[in-house]
Amino acid sequence: MRRFFAPLLAIGLATAGTAQAEDTLSPLHFQSQGAFGSIDKAAAQRGFLVYQTVCAACHAANALHYRDLEALGLTPDQAAGIAQGVKLADGSTATLDSPFKDPAMPASAFGGALPPDLSSIVAQREHGTRYVYALLTGYTTVPDGVTMLPGHFYNAAFPGGQIAMPPPLRDNAVTYADGTAATQQQQAADVAEFLTWAADPNLSTRHQIGLRAVIFFVFLSVVAIVSKRKIWRESV
Amino acid sequence: MAETAATDASSHGVDSRRGFLTILTGAASAVAAGTIVWPLIDALNPDAQSEASARMIVDVADIAENTAKTAWWGGLPVYIRKLTAKQIADAQAVMTSALPDPAAFTERVPAAYQNYVVVVGLNTGTPCALEGNAPADPRGDYDGWLCPCDGSQYDPLGRVRSGPAKKNLAIPRFKFINAAQIQFG
Amino acid sequence: MTTELKQSWAGERLPIIGGLCTCLFAPVFKPGSKYFDTLLGLIAITLAFLTFSGAVLAVYYDPWHAFASVQFIDRNVHNGWLVHAYHATGTTALFGLVYLYLFRAMVTRGYRAPGELVWGLGVKLLAVLLLVGWLGFVLTGGAASYWSLFSASNGVLALSGAAGAIGNWFFGGPAGGNALARLVVFHAVLALSALVVVGVLFSARGAVAPKAERGRGVAFFPYYLSQYLAALAVFALIFSVLAFFAPHFGQPRANALPADPLTLPVAVALPWYLLPLAGVAGALPGIWGGILGVVGALAVLAALPWLDRSGPSDAKGGLYSFLTWALALDVLGLGLSCSPLLTLLLTLWYFFHFLVLTPVVTAMEAK
Numbered sequence: 001m002r003r004f005f006a007p008l009l010a011i012g013l014a015t016a017g018t019a020q021a022e023d024t025l026s027p028l029h030f031q032s033q034g035a036f037g038s039i040d041k042a043a044a045q046r047g048f049l050v051y052q053t054v055c056a057a058c059h060a061a062n063a064l065h066y067r068d069l070e071a072l073g074l075t076p077d078q079a080a081g082i083a084q085g086v087k088l089a090d091g092s093t094a095t096l097d098s099p100f101k102d103p104a105m106p107a108s109a110f111g112g113a114l115p116p117d118l119s120s121i122v123a124q125r126e127h128g129t130r131y132v133y134a135l136l137t138g139y140t141t142v143p144d145g146v147t148m149l150p151g152h153f154y155n156a157a158f159p160g161g162q163i164a165m166p167p168p169l170r171d172n173a174v175t176y177a178d179g180t181a182a183t184q185q186q187q188a189a190d191v192a193e194f195l196t197w198a199a200d201p202n203l204s205t206r207h208q209i210g211l212r213a214v215i216f217f218v219f220l221s222v223v224a225i226v227s228k229r230k231i232w233r234e235s236v
Numbered sequence: 237m238a239e240t241a242a243t244d245a246s247s248h249g250v251d252s253r254r255g256f257l258t259i260l261t262g263a264a265s266a267v268a269a270g271t272i273v274w275p276l277i278d279a280l281n282p283d284a285q286s287e288a289s290a291r292m293i294v295d296v297a298d299i300a301e302n303t304a305k306t307a308w309w310g311g312l313p314v315y316i317r318k319l320t321a322k323q324i325a326d327a328q329a330v331m332t333s334a335l336p337d338p339a340a341f342t343e344r345v346p347a348a349y350q351n352y353v354v355v356v357g358l359n360t361g362t363p364c365a366l367e368g369n370a371p372a373d374p375r376g377d378y379d380g381w382l383c384p385c386d387g388s389q390y391d392p393l394g395r396v397r398s399g400p401a402k403k404n405l406a407i408p409r410f411k412f413i414n415a416a417q418i419q420f421g
Numbered sequence: 422m423t424t425e426l427k428q429s430w431a432g433e434r435l436p437i438i439g440g441l442c443t444c445l446f447a448p449v450f451k452p453g454s455k456y457f458d459t460l461l462g463l464i465a466i467t468l469a470f471l472t473f474s475g476a477v478l479a480v481y482y483d484p485w486h487a488f489a490s491v492q493f494i495d496r497n498v499h500n501g502w503l504v505h506a507y508h509a510t511g512t513t514a515l516f517g518l519v520y521l522y523l524f525r526a527m528v529t530r531g532y533r534a535p536g537e538l539v540w541g542l543g544v545k546l547l548a549v550l551l552l553v554g555w556l557g558f559v560l561t562g563g564a565a566s567y568w569s570l571f572s573a574s575n576g577v578l579a580l581s582g583a584a585g586a587i588g589n590w591f592f593g594g595p596a597g598g599n600a601l602a603r604l605v606v607f608h609a610v611l612a613l614s615a616l617v618v619v620g621v622l623f624s625a626r627g628a629v630a631p632k633a634e635r636g637r638g639v640a641f642f643p644y645y646l647s648q649y650l651a652a653l654a655v656f657a658l659i660f661s662v663l664a665f666f667a668p669h670f671g672q673p674r675a676n677a678l679p680a681d682p683l684t685l686p687v688a689v690a691l692p693w694y695l696l697p698l699a700g701v702a703g704a705l706p707g708i709w710g711g712i713l714g715v716v717g718a719l720a721v722l723a724a725l726p727w728l729d730r731s732g733p734s735d736a737k738g739g740l741y742s743f744l745t746w747a748l749a750l751d752v753l754g755l756g757l758s759c760s761p762l763l764t765l766l767l768t769l770w771y772f773f774h775f776l777v778l779t780p781v782v783t784a785m786e787a788k
Contacts, residue, residue, distance in 0.1 A: 035666050063492045067288055080293065093288045119492070123669075123677040202495075202502045209503075210665025217658035220264050224654040227261040228647035235452065235644050258643070265650060268657065275500035276507075279477045284497040 025185050030129050032196045036211065038204035039197045041073045046176050047194025048072065050187045052082070053174045055118065058110075058165075060098035063119035064198055067093060071201055111151050113164035122192075122199040129196045131157065136188035139167040290421045296352060297416035304369035306357065309420045314408055315357040315369060315381070316418070323379065323392045324351060336396050337404045344393040344404075349412055355394035356408055359383040361401030366390070381405075448640045451633040459652040460522040461626065464546075465619045466653065467515045472612060474507040479609065484601035487562025488679040503664075510664040512554055513671055514656070516694035519547055527725070527745050533733045535629045537726035542622045544723040549615045551698060556608040558692050560601060563676030565690035570604075571596040576708050584712075688759075696756035703761070704768035714768065721775035728775055730784035738786030741779075748774050 024030065024043065031040035048069065051061075066083040070076055083094055098117075122128030138157035142148055152162040169184045176182050197203070282290065294307045296316055304317035319327075324341075332338045345353055357366045364385035368375040376382035376389030378397045383389075388399025395404045410420045432439035443449075481498055483490035494501040523543055526532055532540035559570045574596050577588025591607075592600050633639070663670055669677075673690030691699050701718045702711040721728070731738075751770050758764045 063489075063496060065284075065288075067284070068496065093285070093292075120677055124674070126674065206502070206506075206665050206668070210661060213661040213665060214658065216264075216268065217654060217661055220261075220268060221651065221654040221658055223257065223261050223264060224647070224651040227257045228651045230257060231643055231647045232452070235639055258647075261647075261650065265654075272657075275503045276473055276477050278499045279501055279504045280480060281499050283481070283493075283499065283501070285493070 024189050028130075028133065028189070030189070030193055030196065032193060032203055033129060036207050038207060039072075039201075040193050042178065043190045043193040044072050044197045045074070045194075046178070046180065046187075047190035047192070047197075049174050049176065050169075050191045051118070051194055054168050054187075055191070056096065057099060058115040059118045060115075061096040061119045061198060062098070062117050064096045065093055066096070068201065072197065110164055115165070118195055118198065120199045122196045124199075128199065129192045132192040132195055133188050135163075136169055136191065137185055291419055292421070293413065293417050293419045295417055301351075302371050304353075306369065307420075309408065312408070313357040313365060314420075315353075315355055315366070317353045317355075317369070317392065319345075319351045319353060319392055321351075327391065327393050330391070336398075336402055339393075339395050339404055341393065344395065344407070346410075346412060349415070352412075352418075353393055354407060354410055354418065355405035357381070357405070359385065359388055359401055360396065360403040360405065361388050361399065362386045366405075445642050446640050448638040449633055450639050450641065450645060451631045452637070452639045452644065454645075454648075456648065456652055457525050459649050460518055460525065461619070461622065462649055463652060463656055464515065464518050464522065465616075465623070467511055467518060468612070468616055468619060471508060471511045471515065472616065474504050474511060475609065475612065477504050478508055479605070482560070482605065484560070484605050487560060487601055489562075491561055506664045506668045508557075509668060509672070510660060510670070512557065512692070513663060513694070514660050515550065516554065519543075519550060520694075523547060523722075524745075524749060527748075528742065530729070530731075532726045533729060533731070534726070535733070539622065539625045539629060540726055541723050542618060542625055544719060546615060546618045546622065547722075548719050549611055549618060551695065553608055553611045553615060554692065555695055556604050556611070558676075558695070560605055560608060561676060562601070562680050563673075564678040564680055564684065565673040565675040565686065567596060567680030567682070568686045569689075569691060570600060574600055576711075579708055693756065697752045700755035700758060700764045701768050701771065704765045718771065721772060725775065725779070728779040728783075730780050731787035738782070741782045741786060744774060744778055744782060 024040075031037060031043070051059075066079050067076070069079045069082065074082075086094075096119075122132060125131040134157035135155060138155045139153060140156050142154040146154065146161065148154060149162050152164055153166055154161055155163040169187050171184055172182050174182050174187065180186060200206075290310070292307070292309050294305070294316065296305070296318075299305050299316060299318045301318050301320050302323070304315045307314045307316060327344075328341045330341075332340050341350075345351075357369075358364065359366055361383065362385045364383050366381040366383055367373045368381035368390075374382050374384075376397075378389055378391040380389065380391040380394065380397070383399065383401065386400045388401035389397050390401075390405060391397050394407070396402065408420060410418050413419045429438070429442065432442050478494060481490060481494045481501070491505070494505055496502075498504070526536075526540060526543065555569070559566045570592075574588075574592035574594070577585060577592060578595070579585075580588055593603050594600065639645070671693035673692070675686060675690045678684075689699055689703070698715055698718065701714040703714075705711065705714045748771070751767050751774070755764060755767045755771070758767060
């Protein structure tokens with residue numbers, strides 16, 4: 001059963017004629033979900049832009065290399081350029097490291113809440129893609145009767161409701177190259193797709209090969225069973 | 237009554253009476269087996285990390301004239317030096333027949349970027365890392381490189397000029413992908 | 422038995438080739454066996470497949486950076502994700518086959534004489550594979566794996582005497598990189614020993630399989646080969662669905678997180694095939710309760726041919742068949758149960774089934 005989120009329905013993205021992006025927000029759906037899902041590369045590229053602009057200030061993605069971004073459609077030069085923009089000597093072989101040189105610093109600075117590495121976050125949370133979207137769009141006013149811990153914010157999607165991360169997304173905090181309107185919901189959906197790719201870069205290939213394998217083995221099973229019966233009939 | 241199996245152990249062929257279906261099954265099974273096994277073999281090919289290191293890209297725009305940068309590639313130190321105009325002119329003027337290991341100017345430098353020299357920085361005599369990358373380093377008499385172990389001297393193009401070494405410095409596989417970067421491999 | 426096969430050049434010089442040709446081409450098998458009889462062959466093929474995929478994984482695996490090396494395999498090695506999926510789905514498929522093989526032997530009462538050794542070897546295979554599977558699970562370096570290793574390797578510190586010495590020898594100290602470095606070798610060696618057990622199982626089964634009547638026998642090729650191929654094709658179909666559409670089937674989600682000594686787990690998180698045994702281990706208190714539970718559960722299973730008081734030629738009774746199916750539900754319940762009381766009751770029923778119900782009901786029905 002799909003879960004629909006009220007805020008996204010209010011967004012007028014469906015009427016945006018200039019948006020190059022396919023409308024994924026009303027209703028909310030991700031191309032990567034489902035048995036035959038594949039990574040939406042355009043969305044993942046936009047999501048990477050949001051990650052690099054907003055999230056990378058605190059979150060690392062250690063398992064990803066800059067050269068891995070070529071799988072999203074970037075050319076090797078573009079990937080190298082991005083790595084160079086972050087001033088890395090290793091070029092595109094470098095990993096998306098934590099911005100903090102001292103590994104203990106972020107936890108001590110943020111009251112014990114270490115920003116988790118995002119490489120596999122979608123695999124580490126139940127229904128990860130939707131969870132990321134829900135988390136990023138889930139900041140609401142504090143309900144009655146809830147006492148907030150100091151330095152925490154109320155988020156409906158976070159277990160326990162009290163999250164140490166401040167609301168990271170703002171409308172138009174980034175400018176998408178393909179002209180898609182960069183609303184909070186759009187950014188959240190794009191980041192969710194990017195992180196889905198980051199956790200499982202081979203998702204598209206896996207589903208594609210899987211479909212072919214299943215079809216082939218159905219065919220092979222039928223042929224093998226019929227052949228076996230024929231041999232058995234002829235032998236006795 | 238059809239024969240069930242060859243009683244002669246040496247005949248392994250499919251009985252022609254088996255027909256199309258059996259051959260189809262056999263062929264499809266062979267295809268399946270090959271497709272399943274191939275990833276196991278391909279996984280032992282160099283992984284993406286090794287391939288990226290093998291095709292390493294190095295920035296060369298920031299090298300000052302008359303200095304060399306060291307890049308580690310394939311376990312070897314590679315010296316990338318930018319030549320001055322005087323060094324280029326002098327190198328072109330040298331009589332190659334008088335060299336211990338004759339090599340022309342055009343054989344030692346890339347065709348489009350003739351002020352760069354890329355050589356493996358190990359002496360070809362006694363294996364030893366060469367000195368001479370910074371202008372202040374001892375370079376020997378030819379303003380190139382000097383081996384601190386056996387005293388072999390090289391010129392700015394990496395050609396051996398004197399000393400126990402007999403061969404020029406090795407040139408690794410590389411190309412300029414643009415005016416500012418070279419890629420190995 | 423003698424055959425009239427003409428020996429090939431190699432067969433005359435290498436007895437094992439001659440034996441192989443006899444196995445493949447001599448018309449000595451009784452025709453008409455069921456598809457379920459191919460289970461053991463499928464187990465052997467799956468084990469071989471796991472060995473090869475495991476060897477490729479071992480090239481890249483690093484016990485000192487376990488989680489990172491598995492990520493490396495998934496992301497950087499060509500088709501590494503697929504080899505990983507082969508190995509993980511192969512494990513699920515293998516345990517599915519082994520459980521099915523044993524359950525089928527129980528339902529058909531195939532463990533009765535002269536099949537006691539075949540049954541005993543089957544249980545031994547299950548025991549070895551459970552240990553190999555647990556070691557493989559621990560090697561992934563995930564959060565659930567780390568805590569499972571922690572509780573085992575630190576648990577043995579509390580044992581005294583010979584048991585403690587053996588435990589410490591096995592783990593080499595509390596959980597950490599040092600433990601994984603040796604466990605990966607144990608995993609490989611035990612897996613190869615499982616292959617040996619399968620080989621011996623084939624041999625034992627050959628001794629008790631019904632012989633063909635003279636002149637009415639069939640050879641393996643192409644008669645039984647066609648049956649194996651059909652079974653293998655269906656197995657490959659199920660395997661493909663799991664490997665490509667549910668590569669993390671049966672694995673605890675917590676294992677997607679790297680091992681973290683600072684974060685405590687909420688509950689026991691093990692792969693699905695270890696859950697019933699974990700249930701039995703957790704039902705009885707203390708470390709010795711756990712050890713005795715595991716050893717006892719496998720021991721009563723192996724002792725089944727002697728607990729079953731009916732003779733080989735006695736008819737199968739309906740009540741005991743029903744009880745066998747009830748046992749399957751009991752084992753399923755042990756795997757799924759979250760309540761300690763329910764787990765204890767199911768464990769007690771398990772032992773009650775073997776130690777009390779089996780002798781009584783089978784003796785009753787044998788009359």
